[in-house]
Amino acid sequence: MANHKSALKRARQNAVRQARNKTTKTQVKNNIKKVISAIEDKTHDVAITAFKAAQSVIDKASKKGVIHKNAASRKIAHLSKRINQLQSA
DSSP states (O other): OOOSHHHHHHHHHHHHHHHHHHHHHHHHHHHHHHHHHHHHTTOHHHHHHHHHHHHHHHHHHHHHTSSOHHHHHHHHHHHHHHHHHHHHO
16 A cells, blocks of 8 residues: 555545546446347337437547547447448348
């Protein structure tokens, strides 16, 4: 454990940020799961609505630095590709 005053503060800050990042990552995963389940149920309208919500959450997580911007872009691209395949099928 840290001994210096500044190191103790840094440890507290890290704990707070870790909790905040964890909740954001969980929101991203849950929104992605909603889109995938709507795609598997073949409900296009629900999938589009869920995708828009997921895209917003992913973009916010990227903006906050929780996930890398390229990772966010990749996640959105994979979801949109699956929705487009559902639409064409």
